Amino acid sequence: MYQLYEWADIIRRFMDAGGDVLWLIAAVTFLMWTLLFERFWFFRFGLGGEVDQVMQVWEGRSERKSWNAHAIRELLISQVNLKIRESLPLIQTLVALCPLLGLLGTVTGMIEVFNIMAVTGGGDAKSMAGGVSKATIPTMAGMVAALSGVFGNTYITRIAERESELLKDHLTTDH
Known part of the structure; x- marks a missing residue:
């Protein structure tokens, strides 16, 4: 139990040394990885049921060669693709946001340094x-x-692309 308190104190001191922006980076990172794990979970446990449903609808059709059948096939594929790619744009945005927040931390830290230099005349190295x-x-x-x-x-996007292509291959129009 003592080790847990020790680790918590180390993390708290690190976060304090990095300033308020570091807490924001931690929150964005937590959200990003929560969404990534949700996608991992969906691909592992949820996607199979979605594909099975679509396969049953498609295989239940008596006719699969007409223009209408092709349009229905595209609709089914699009519906599953929406579920496959559900959080990917948000994850990509959060990935791009992390270095920008790091730069915000750089700017705020340097403003603090310049403020200390202005107040002390640049002689207080410990404060800087x-x-x-x-x-x-x-x-x-x-x-x-x-x-x-x-x-x-990258890993999640590759899985999404692979699953999308597999779905297209499963919904055959040769009957």
Whole structure:
């Protein structure tokens, strides 16, 4: 139990050293990974049921060669594709937002450094060091969050593309 308190104190000190923007980066990262895990979960456990439903509707049709049948096929594919790609644009936006928030942390930290230099005349190195840490820690955190999100987003996007193509292959028009 003591280890848990020790880790919590280390995390709190790190977040305090990075400033308020670091909390925002943490919240965006948490949201991004929550959405990524939701997509992992959907592809693992939910997509199969959706595909089975569409397959039953398609295979239940007596005729699959007419223009109307092709339009219905495209409709079914589009409906499942909407579910497959549901959160992908938001995840991509959050990935792109992370480094921008890191830059915001850099700017706010440097403003603090310049403020200290203006007040003290530039002679208080210890006070300036706090501002420099508030400038560099969010930059690093934003880049790390973005890199982790890029890997997760790439993986999820590849799964989405593969599942979409498999669905098109399953809904045959040769009967």
